[in-house]
Amino acid sequence: MSEPSVVERAQRVETRQVVLIGVGPGDPDQVTIEAVRAMNAVDYFVVSEKSSGGEDDPLVRTREAILAQHVDGEPRLVLVEDPERDRSPDRTATTAGYEGVVADWHEARAGAYADVLRENPGDVGFLVWGDPAFYDSLVRILRRVGEILRFELRVVPGVSSIQLLAARHAIVLHEVGQPIHVTTGRRLREAVAQGQKNVVVMLNRSLDDLRELDGDAWHIWWGANLGTPYEALVEGRLGAVLSAIEHARASARTAAGWVMDVYLLRRGDAQATDASPPA
Numbered sequence: 001m002s003e004p005s006v007v008e009r010a011q012r013v014e015t016r017q018v019v020l021i022g023v024g025p026g027d028p029d030q031v032t033i034e035a036v037r038a039m040n041a042v043d044y045f046v047v048s049e050k051s052s053g054g055e056d057d058p059l060v061r062t063r064e065a066i067l068a069q070h071v072d073g074e075p076r077l078v079l080v081e082d083p084e085r086d087r088s089p090d091r092t093a094t095t096a097g098y099e100g101v102v103a104d105w106h107e108a109r110a111g112a113y114a115d116v117l118r119e120n121p122g123d124v125g126f127l128v129w130g131d132p133a134f135y136d137s138l139v140r141i142l143r144r145v146g147e148i149l150r151f152e153l154r155v156v157p158g159v160s161s162i163q164l165l166a167a168r169h170a171i172v173l174h175e176v177g178q179p180i181h182v183t184t185g186r187r188l189r190e191a192v193a194q195g196q197k198n199v200v201v202m203l204n205r206s207l208d209d210l211r212e213l214d215g216d217a218w219h220i221w222w223g224a225n226l227g228t229p230y231e232a233l234v235e236g237r238l239g240a241v242l243s244a245i246e247h248a249r250a251s252a253r254t255a256a257g258w259v260m261d262v263y264l265l266r267r268g269d270a271q272a273t274d275a276s277p278p279a
Contacts, residue, residue, distance in 0.1 A: 022158020027227030043122030215239020
């Protein structure tokens with residue numbers, strides 16, 4: 001293979017980096033060493049800020065706390081107002097409608113990030129909750145931006161909420177030799193109809209679909225705002241603990257200003273070793 005030319009080498013040197021950094025579900029102590037190195041190597045961070053009636057976005061404050069613990073010196077943040085996503089029932093009731101709304105939202109975000117990258121030279125970091133590979137849109141969005149602007153996209157993995165859920169409940173996510181089905185709250189009903197018996201569920205707008213399940217047939221391990229001071233955990237037979245989950249979810253949202261929950265559902269008799277940690 002021939003050596004790169006002088007021009008090619010110069011272009012490689014000049015190519016900026018855009019780094020997606022998985023920072024875990026929220027606990028600064030669960031940020032990996034690789035992520036800390038990446039944070040300290042970029043020139044600034046782009047942080048999406050959701051509109052909240054003039055109030056501070058609590059998720060921005062959480063990112064600031066992570067950076068304060070791990071970045072040498074004063075990190076530079078460039079805040080970008082997150083474009084509104086259409087959540088109206090008439091647009092999102094069907095799978096096709098929902099996917100169309102999300103596609104429009106991704107295009108709007110890609111445009112906003114492209115504008116920021118044009119205005120701010122240098123290497124840039126994006127902090128991603130959990131791990132960028134699990135139901136996060138930034139990889140796709142920044143690949144779209146990369147069709148417009150020239151940069152090298154790098155992804156740093158992080159601890160996922162799925163991993164932390166299992167750790168907090170001291171369980172294994174699957175039974176011996178059995179699969180795990182990972183889906184969203186929106187598609188839980190579909191997973192159950194397919195006959196899935198071991199389901200990890202993320203991105204829950206509500207608990208409505210849980211209420212439709214046979215509460216005696218399913219065991220649940222649930223967690224919200226994992227790795228933060230507002231963490232909440234509930235475990236047990238679904239019918240017996242659903243009201244406790246609803247209360248814990250509402251309390252976490254009130255205390256933190258936001259809620260992100262994840263849970264494992266398993267059909268049939270849960271193994272005693274999976275139901276609770278040893279005494």
